[in-house]
Amino acid sequence: MWAKGIVQKLINIRIKASSMYADPKHIKDREIKLRVDDATYKLIESLAEFNRTQKAVLVRELVEAQLALFSDENSNEGQAA
16 A cells, blocks of 8 residues: 555656656656766766766766767758768
């Protein structure tokens, strides 16, 4: 019985989280596992601490920035041809 209550609370939290966004497509609920070596991990950890953010947030922002650059480069190549 208590498990049903916990599940309902999790559902309610999920509903609240999804209602905070004007566009539900902006909910970040897709997960990708990433493995890095020790030096890269320490660098990510240091940058996250320096920027006062979570490691996952930092890495997501770096990936999104790189994807935007990649997208811009590809769209510019199409215009030059």
